[in-house]
Amino acid sequence: MNSYFSKFNKFPNNKLIRDMRSYAEKEKVPIIQDEGLTFLLFLIKTKKVRNILEIGTAIGYSAINMAMQSLDINIDTIERNEEMYNQAIRNIKKAKMTERINVHFKDALEVDINEFNRKYDLIFIDAAKAQYIKFFTLYEPLLSDDGVIFTDNLLFHGLVNNSERIESKNLRNLVTKIENYNEWLANNEKYDTSFFSIGDGIAVSVKKNG
C-alpha cells in the first residue's frame, strides 16, 4: 500500500528493521503493514503505553518496532511456531531488547493466563485469524482499565465482505470467521470498538466506562 503519505511517515529504520522487512517479504511472513504500524505506534505514543501483550510474534518485527518507541516499554509476546520463535529470539538479541521483549514459545490458546501476573495497557491480537474471538475472550481479563485491544487483519486483503468471490472453501471459511469476529466485536456490550480501513483493517477496543 504505497500512498502519497507513506513518504512522510517515518518509521523506525535501521539495518535490522530493513533486514526483517526483506526477510518477511521473501519468506511471505505476514508482518504488519506500514499504515497499520504507523497507527499502532501513534497509539503507543499518545497513550504512553508501557506494558504490551502480543499474540503472534512471527519474526519479532512488530514487537521490536513497538519496543523502539520508549525504553519504558515491556512486551510479552506469544508464538507457537518454532521456526518463527527462533527467528524472533535471534532478532530481539540483535536489537539488544532481550530484557524488554519476552517471547513465550506456546500456543496462545493453551496458556494459563495466571502465568502473566500483570495487566497490559495494550493487547495486540495478530495470530490465527480464525481464533480471534477465543483470543479476545481469553486475554481480555489481562487488560488494564484504560487499556486498548488492537486487532489486525480484519479486512484480510480485501476478502472480508467479498467472500462470494472466493473459490477455496478453506479460505471462505476463514473469511467468514473474520466477519463473525467483526460483528461480535461491534456488538460486544463490554467494549467500545472503532474499526479502521487502515493497513489490512484494524479494530481498536476500549472498555466501556473504563
Ligand code: SAH
Ligand atoms: N505480529 C507480527 C506478525 C504475526 S503473524 C508482526 O506484525 O510482525 C502471525 C503469527 O501468529 C504467526 O507467526 C503464527 O505462527 C502465530 N500464531 C498463529 N496462531 C497462534 C497461536 N494459537 N498461538 C501462538 N502463535 C500463533
Ligand code: MG
Ligand atoms: Mg497482522
